[in-house]
Amino acid sequence: MSDAEIKRAIFDGLRKIAPESDPESLALDANVRKTLDIDSYDFLNLLIGLNEKLGVEVPEQDYGKLRSLKEMLDYFSARIGESTTK
Amino acid sequence: MPSLGADMRAAILMRWRVKPGDRVKRGDIIAEVETDKGLIEIEVFENGVVDQILAEPGKKLPVGTVLATIRGEGEPAPVIVTPPVVAPALEPVSEAKPPVRAAPMPHVRASPLARKSAQELGVDLSKVTGTGAGGVIEQADVLQAAAMTKEEKPLAPAEKFRRAVAAAMSRSNREIPHYYLATEIDMTRSLGWLTDQNAKRSLKDRLLVAVLLIKAVARALADVPELNGYWIDDQLQKKDAVHAGFAIALRQIGLIAPAIHDAHLKTLDELMAAIHDLIPRARSGRLRSSELTDATITITNLGDLGIETLFGVIYPPQVALVGFGKVANRPWAERGTIVVRPVLTATLSADHRATDGLRGAQFLEALNDRLQTPEKL
Numbered sequence: 001m002s003d004a005e006i007k008r009a010i011f012d013g014l015r016k017i018a019p020e021s022d023p024e025s026l027a028l029d030a031n032v033r034k035t036l037d038i039d040s041y042d043f044l045n046l047l048i049g050l051n052e053k054l055g056v057e058v059p060e061q062d063y064g065k066l067r068s069l070k071e072m073l074d075y076f077s078a079r080i081g082e083s084t085t086k
Numbered sequence: 087m088p089s090l091g092a093d094m095r096a097a098i099l100m101r102w103r104v105k106p107g108d109r110v111k112r113g114d115i116i117a118e119v120e121t122d123k124g125l126i127e128i129e130v131f132e133n134g135v136v137d138q139i140l141a142e143p144g145k146k147l148p149v150g151t152v153l154a155t156i157r158g159e160g161e162p163a164p165v166i167v168t169p170p171v172v173a174p175a176l177e178p179v180s181e182a183k184p185p186v187r188a189a190p191m192p193h194v195r196a197s198p199l200a201r202k203s204a205q206e207l208g209v210d211l212s213k214v215t216g217t218g219a220g221g222v223i224e225q226a227d228v229l230q231a232a233a234m235t236k237e238e239k240p241l242a243p244a245e246k247f248r249r250a251v252a253a254a255m256s257r258s259n260r261e262i263p264h265y266y267l268a269t270e271i272d273m274t275r276s277l278g279w280l281t282d283q284n285a286k287r288s289l290k291d292r293l294l295v296a297v298l299l300i301k302a303v304a305r306a307l308a309d310v311p312e313l314n315g316y317w318i319d320d321q322l323q324k325k326d327a328v329h330a331g332f333a334i335a336l337r338q339i340g341l342i343a344p345a346i347h348d349a350h351l352k353t354l355d356e357l358m359a360a361i362h363d364l365i366p367r368a369r370s371g372r373l374r375s376s377e378l379t380d381a382t383i384t385i386t387n388l389g390d391l392g393i394e395t396l397f398g399v400i401y402p403p404q405v406a407l408v409g410f411g412k413v414a415n416r417p418w419a420e421r422g423t424i425v426v427r428p429v430l431t432a433t434l435s436a437d438h439r440a441t442d443g444l445r446g447a448q449f450l451e452a453l454n455d456r457l458q459t460p461e462k463l
Contacts, residue, residue, distance in 0.1 A: 020338055039335060039390040040294050041365055048289045060284045060292065 001054065006076050009053045010069070016049065017042040028070040054080060087141075087151040088128065090121055090378045093253035096148045096234050097121040099141050108136045110156065115374065117153065122250035123342060124243065124371035126378060134158045148234065150215050196223035207232040244339045251340055258399050262317075263438040266397045269450040271457055273413050273428045279460040295413065296332075296387055297357040301463040303385055303408050304328040304350040306452035312441045313434075313449055314382045316403040322440040327351075331381030331401065332361070334368045342368055343384045343401065344377035354463060389413060395431045405437040408453070 014023040018036045026035060033043060047058050056079045058066070066072050087097060097119040104116045110130045117128040137155040141147055194211045196204070200223045204211045207228065214231045216223035241249065276298050284292045307314040307328050315324040328350040331343035346352070346360045367373055383404055388396050389412035398407040411431040418427035432453055436446045456463060 018337070033390075037335075037337065040296065041361065044289070044292060044294065051289050057289055060281060 001080050003073060003077060006054065006073060006080070009050060010072055010076070013046045013049045013053075014038075017046055023069075026069050029068045031067050032069060032072070033067070050076070056080060087119070087147045087149050087153055088375055088379065089149045090119075090126055090375055091123065091250060091254060093257055094121060094149060094250070095230055096146050097126075098146045099143050099153065100125065101143050102139060102154075104136045104139075104154075106136050106139060110134060110136060113376075122246040123378070124247070124373070127372065127374045128153075129375050130156065132156060132158065134161070146234070148215060148230070150217070194223065195221065196228075197225065199225040200228045203228045203232075247336070247339050254401060255399050258402050262400050262402060264400060264435050265438045265443055265446065266433065266435050267443060267446045267450055268395060268397075268431055268433045269454060270416075271430045271432055271454050272418060273430045273457065276457045276460045277413065277428055291355075293354055293358050294361070295389075297354050297361065298457065298460055298463060299387060299410055300330050300332060300346065300349055300357055300385055301352070301354060302453055302456040303383070304330060305456045305463065306449055307383065308350070309452040310441075310445050310449040312445055313406040313436060315405060315440075316382070317405050317437055317440050318403050320439075322405065325382045327382070329380045329382045331384035331404070332364065333384060333386040334365050336369055341386070342373075343381060343386070344368055344373050345379075345381040347376070347380060383408065386410070389430070395433060397433055398435045400435055400437055405440040406449075407435040409433040409435065 011023045014021065014032070014036060017038060021036045023036070026032065032038065038046070043063070051057055054076055056076055058075075058079075062075070065075050087099075090097070100118045100120050102117050104110060104114075110116060111133045112129075112131055114130050115127040116130045116136070119126050119128055134156040137157040139154050141151060141153045147153070195216065196211050196214075197218065201211065203209070203225050204214070209228050209232050211223060211228070214223050214227050215221075217227055218224040273295075277295070280293060280295060280298060287293075311324050311326075312322060314328055315322060317323075327348050329345040329347050330349035332346050333341045333343045335341055344364055346357065346364065349357065352360065364373075364377070381401070381404065384398065384401050384407040386396060386398050386407060387410040389410055392412055394411040394414065396409040396411060398409045400407050409432070411433075413428045413430045415426050416429040417424050418429060419425075420427075432450060434446050434450055
């Protein structure tokens with residue numbers, strides 16, 4: 001899966017839980033949850049949706065690695081890479 | 087038309103979901119109404135057969151208007167000697183009518199003050215539902231009808247929502263003598279237990295801290311039941327069932343606190359399922375009438391927004407609101423040493439007519455105790 005496809009999946013997920021927002025205008029290093037006003041429930045739902053699209057199950061201890069868009073892209077890209085090289 | 091909020095005066099009947107002759111059972115959704123808080127599904131509270139539909143969709147109707155009659159199981163169809171009293175629509179949705187000058191209505195039962203006000207305000211007494219003894223129209227009924235017949239400029243959903251919140255919160259501040267208490271709770275055990283649980287679960291089965299807090303409140307209320315109920319007619323009406331009003335952010339609009347029914351009986355997984363069901367419906371305007379009216383206490387958690395301590399305004403006629411801030415690592419004194427612990431500030435806003443600070447303090451102590459043994463929640 002390409003980085004562009006991962007990015008699109010993240011943007012789609014963010015638009016679903018924050019329909020009034022424009023995720024594409026997010027700075028790469030901005031705190032996604034704070035910027036888009038995403039609470040714990042929304043964040044969990046975002047991860048459930050991304051799990052369905054990307055096939056990545058994020059353990060709870062990794063939540064802290066998903067603060068910015070850049071961190072999310074890096075994280076999912078690496079996890080997808082791990083599963084395809086196994 | 088049921089009252090679906092502390093200061094709801096009227097709503098627009100949008101759609102019937104039943105027709106005469108349909109069998110209904112308790113909890114079935116029979117109609118949809120548009121209130122200031124969005125589209126609400128109206129449930130029926132008895133089993134039976136829909137006998138008559140008395141109100142047409144598209145009309146704004148005051149609280150108390152008879153919408154339909156339901157015949158109990160096995161009861162014969164009633165013989166209507168006189169038509170049921172039906173308050174007519176105050177205004178069609180799409181058009182505003184000029185005020186009607188009241189004509190003399192000698193057969194209408196109204197107090198002299200109500201008649202005088204009706205004359206001054208141009209309210210047609212025949213179209214007002216009386217709330218006084220025996221259905222007598224009182225001045226308050228006339229003032230309410232006058233307020234609703236005024237031509238109103240259409241409001242955006244967010245504006246209507248704020249207006250509903252403003253009415254309820256103003257009433258709360260006017261009528262309820264609040265007292266406030268706060269305590270700090272060491273969340274080490276609760277968070278540790280939750281982390282262990284979630285490590286064994288897939289994403290869609292994971293629990294949020296919020297469900298522990300809801301259940302801990304419900305369990306603590308067993309120790310201090312005076313905080314679970316309503317203040318009505320100068321009396322505390324304690325409720326056995328804990329219907330937890332769970333505050334949900336409607337993103338750009340505000341907060342709404344629909345009831346999670348029987349929170350005291352639900353497991354943590356059932357509470358999580360209830361949240362998964364309730365939040366999307368609250369945000370898409372598909373709440374049910376009982377969810378807006380049944381809450382016996384409100385729970386608000388603003389921890390996700392970085393708030394450490396919150397002191398809420400009680401939603402009348404409830405008598406308490408429990409607030410939670412964020413869990414933050416703080417210095418914590420224990421056995422003569424300072425350690426760092428994840429700490430949560432829990433607050434109680436309570437109605438001083440129903441309880442005093444001693445009972446409030448006992449509740450917060452019980453809440454703390456429950457959160458130290460999360461495996462028993």
